[in-house]
Amino acid sequence: MNRSYFSAITLAVAALAAGQAIAADAHTPKTREQVKAELAEAIRTGDIVVNSETGQKANEANPGLYPAKPVVQGYTRAQVKAELAEAIRTGDIVVNSETGQKANEANPGLYPAKPVVQGYTRAQVKAELAEAIRTGDIIADGETGKKLNEIYPQRYNRVN
Template sequence: MKNVRTTVIALALTALSAGSVFAADMTSKTRDQVRAELMQAQRDGSLIADGQTGAKFRDVFPGSYMQPAPASTTSRDQVRAELMEAQRNGTLIADGQTGATFRSIKSN
């Protein structure tokens, strides 16, 4: 029993000292900085929508917030080369509604 009490006291003291260290590292922000951060969090949906689960608004309502654009792995020169090749082959899309290519339109 004495061992458990010593462990609990040691954990409590550790938690208190760790809390004061984290509090000392905090820098004070101006009122305008806090407002700007709040507005940004509202725009990007990073505010917590559900306190029990910790879900953010962008997770609960994904259609309401823009998703980050995926990073392209293709270089500009590769894209240009693919475009030139598609123009030569006639595989460019000629009709956006039907998806018909130039080659299929010429052959009809």
């Protein structure tokens, strides 16, 4: 791989990483050192896209050149059996694959009622709305999803 091609990839990944970092958490931007460290880690592990058409990463194209990803431990047989028994007991098992209807929805009288989760009180909702209006934490542009405090930062104090 020639040097200019590798540099172009490096810059693209850095820009992408920086863009994702800013989009993910606009209130705490990452430092230059953090972005460089993330880029170095992505290059080391092969977690960078090498084929933009397919989205294939370097560690997928050449798995022998990069360290193997840690294997995530799944459920044990006993855990799966216990979960299935609980689903059968509560009726949380699909009985109609076309509609996705569960047994407890088809025959609610045969299964225990699900516990009702307590929602917010009217006062809590009003207080939350008032705080969102005060801080500009309300979506102003449905197309982009930007909030008022992002569009008009001079109108709202940054609250962390």
